Amino acid sequence: MKNLAGIQDRIPTGVYKLLLVVATIIWGLSFVVMKDAVDVLQPAYLIGFRFLATGAILLALFFRRLRIAFSHETAKDYLVKGIILGVLCYLAFWVQTIGLDHTTPGKNAFLTATYCVIVPFAWWVIARKRPTAFNLVAAVMAVAGIGLVSLTGSLSELSMGFGDAMTLVSALLFAVHIVYVSKFSETNDVLVLTTLQFIVGGVCGVAYGACFETLPPAESLTPAFWMNMAYLVVFASCVALVIQNVALAHVPPAQASLFLSLESVFGVLFSVLLYGEEIGLRLVGGFALIFIAIVVSETFPLKRRADDDVPAVALETPGGPVVSLEAAVALDGRDAGDLAAVESTQEEASWSKSGTT
Numbered sequence: 585m586k587n588l589a590g591i592q593d594r595i596p597t598g599v600y601k602l603l604l605v606v607a608t609i610i611w612g613l614s615f616v617v618m619k620d621a622v623d624v625l626q627p628a629y630l631i632g633f634r635f636l637a638t639g640a641i642l643l644a645l646f647f648r649r650l651r652i653a654f655s656h657e658t659a660k661d662y663l664v665k666g667i668i669l670g671v672l673c674y675l676a677f678w679v680q681t682i683g684l685d686h687t688t689p690g691k692n693a694f695l696t697a698t699y700c701v702i703v704p705f706a707w708w709v710i711a712r713k714r715p716t717a718f719n720l721v722a723a724v725m726a727v728a729g730i731g732l733v734s735l736t737g738s739l740s741e742l743s744m745g746f747g748d749a750m751t752l753v754s755a756l757l758f759a760v761h762i763v764y765v766s767k768f769s770e771t772n773d774v775l776v777l778t779t780l781q782f783i784v785g786g787v788c789g790v791a792y793g794a795c796f797e798t799l800p801p802a803e804s805l806t807p808a809f810w811m812n813m814a815y816l817v818v819f820a821s822c823v824a825l826v827i828q829n830v831a832l833a834h835v836p837p838a839q840a841s842l843f844l845s846l847e848s849v850f851g852v853l854f855s856v857l858l859y860g861e862e863i864g865l866r867l868v869g870g871f872a873l874i875f876i877a878i879v880v881s882e883t884f885p886l887k888r889r890a891d892d893d894v895p896a897v898a899l900e901t902p903g904g905p906v907v908s909l910e911a912a913v914a915l916d917g918r919d920a921g922d923l924a925a926v927e928s929t930q931e932e933a934s935w936s937k938s939g940t941t
Contacts, residue, residue, distance in 0.1 A: 632789020
């Protein structure tokens with residue numbers, strides 16, 4: 585497990601960001617698949633069976649890692665954190681589905697995507713990590729772009745109804761889930777946490793479905809339905825959500841949420857490819873805004889740090905940060921308080937670059 589962790593740490597952060605984009609492509613197609621599946625199986629049961637099947641697959645794949653995690657004094661810690669992530673993940677998907685039943689798909693997609701604005705604030709509250717101004721500006725631009733891509737009709741249609749309110753609640757839950765995955769992965773094996781998340785979420789879905797929903801007749805479980813479920817379990821859950829959770833251990837949540845917002849863009853693209861939807865200036869403008877938002881989030885904070893007058897940390901070792909030669913020369917003759925102040929400023933300025941690793 586330590587060897588795998590070492591390999592993950594040596595992979596460039598850009599690779600994890602690219603993996604987040606891959607996950608959004610998978611989820612973009614899942615909108616089409618989910619639409620057909622939910623016509624057969626009600627939301628809680630659908631999420632429950634999907635998550636349980638995913639949890640069973642991941643349990644088989646990562647059984648050795650779970651056995652190690654639960655054979656030490658960390659067992660209780662993993663169990664508690666797995667329950668927290670599982671409940672959050674289930675509630676986010678379930679509440680989003682309720683919102684979709686009471687509002688339009690365009691408004692549901694737009695309001696759900698506001699989690700990329702909520703994430704920096706949630707990260708600030710939960711992890712005490714302040715967002716940069718560029719993170720916030722980029723998040724607002726991304727939401728504006730998603731609005732152009734997802735919304736239909738005039739602005740007067742944006743009145744707040746029950747479905748809209750529930751969708752905003754789901755956006756908050758998605759944001760909190762992203763932050764807790766990032767925070768918990770600092771000290772725990774993210775693959776173990778992901779497996780526990782699906783098992784707990786699946787139990788929640790099936791338990792609620794058993795109390796308040798009905799199972800469909802056997803004749804409605806056609807081969808097409810099972811193909812849809814296979815895609816949701818294997819690709820949309822096992823592959824995409826594992827990619828998300830692993831990447832969140834290496835990409836700052838504020839930046840990760842922007843990449844994840846590409847889900848709505850790929851959803852529209854698959855709609856164009858599969859249903860012949862036309863791309864107009866509005867869609868092109870939305871794509872452009874989201875792309876610019878990612879560029880702003882990625883480029884401007886780095887440029888600011890490069891121009892910063894505070895000497896940069898040259899490298900980090902297991903014993904802690906090592907100040908560069910330039911910093912040592914600049915601090916020559918100053919007292920220890922000056923050095924501590926510089927190191928404190930460096931830590932605050934670099935959190936969005938180093939993420940949670």
